[in-house]
Amino acid sequence: MPRHIVVLRSLLPGIWRVKLAMFRAATTHPANNNGERRELRAVLAEIGRCEHRAYQQLPSQPALWRRVVNKPEHYYFRSHAEVLWGKESMMMRMRSTEILRVAQLGSTTELDQGPAVTTSIFCYNPATMTPPRNPILIAGAGISSLLLARSLLRSSIPFLIFENDASLSFRAQGYRLRLSAEGLDAIESVLGPEAWQRFWDTCGKTGGGGFGTINARTGEKLPQAPPPAAVGGTKSVTEALTSRDGKVVGISRGDMRRLFMEGCEEFVHWSHRVTGYELTANGVHAIFADGSKSVEGSMLIAGEGIRSQVAKQLSGGKLKVYDTGARGIHGQARTTAFKGLGEGVWLLLDQTHPRGKVSVITNVRPGEMDDPSLNFGWTLVAEPGVVTPPNNDDSTIGIPAADVAKEITANWHPRLKPLFDEMVSSDAAFWKITCSTPAGVPEWENESRVTVIGDAAHSMTPAGGIGANTAVRDSALLGKLLAEAGGYKEGVTAAYEKDMRVYGSEAVQASYGMAKNQLGIEITENTKTL
Structure with a gap:
């Protein structure tokens, strides 16, 4: 009898395709x-x-x-x-x-x-054997999506990621993230011992005097203020700043994405913006901006951030992200510019700016302060109307953003001015401060094939540094449930959403409550949504 083999001959970008070539092997002699x-x-x-x-x-x-x-x-x-x-x-x-x-x-x-x-x-034989599983489709390649992918990788569950950006470094990666005890626990549970150690070694650990507040105009250290009380029915969280070993632990968003992506690179499809989905009899297709569709997946996980179209479709418009009107600027400068501060996590507070309250938070880490080849980052946030991007374009980066930061901090104390006067102007970037519905994560009719994680589920203000820590908790929880189920299973998304709504709603309420006190924002029925 003739015998044949099917051979993989070509691999086209974006989609795996097969060319079949039949080779007859020897049957006799x-x-x-x-x-x-x-x-x-x-x-x-x-x-x-x-x-x-x-x-x-x-x-x-x-x-x-x-x-x-x-x-x-x-x-x-x-x-x-x-x-x-x-x-x-x-x-x-x-x-x-x-x-x-x-x-x-x-x-x-x-x-x-x-x-x-x-x-x-x-x-x-399809009549007698279980066919291979369709992949889990993940929209977006942010930190929550990539950490979920790592969880699936460890569990041998097939997946594909579709990201709008053209590469990991396509645009500015945002500010440094402070990791809470809950956030670190979630990340460690997903990565495993070796990958966790690489992650931990990359994180900065800050001790010193811990958290301190400085009057930006006078340069004087201010007494630690009590936590803000609950406002308008929202909750206030007094999360301990130190998260492990008595240290404040932080990492840049870019480093976090790079480490989470290890082993997942070949499953990421760049320049693919997911704009919706289509359910099938046995799964789901992601729909892209050009109208094309993905391969059939067993599930679709929306982790593409505050502008998630999948979240809107899934929730019937109940998942909303509000523009608070406040804006911020990310920047960085050589470590030598931070000598006047010393080790610690510092809040630089200006309550006398004519347009409104301004604050900058930065983390000065030991062991790096004397290395002029490194940069430390800072994040400036202000009440609505203080930070005004040229032409109201929040996507503006580089010198225009740097110039606005320098103008706002022009009258600050001389020991703080180097952070802005010596900043790397090309890296400066505006950002829009958004928040989900202050009451928390709403309920919608559950769909077993589709769910949301990270900012797509619960966008938060920067107050309290809660957003990223909540996002990685989503990844760890959903990854654990999928691992236990061996992939898609009826009831997984319902179980995940039930638990996520509890801690996600608490986090949104806390973040909004603190931002209302610190930035003077208020979300009403007239507040614009994205």
């Missing part, structure tokens, strides 16, 4: 078919070089897959639709419109009995 065997060996070598993994690891069905994953030379084919290549429990999965016929369904055939090549083919 293998020694008389040396040329054919050499061709077959070359093909197998080509496959061996294709270490990329389109979706991930084989399904967790030991009885079915043991013979495939134990030997790299075993290849698995699904008839009529898809081709899988297994190597050391890794696999590629590609769609094909051609019909594959190899021996009989459910049978195993030796391709070549010669000493040089011994390869087995196993044919999948």
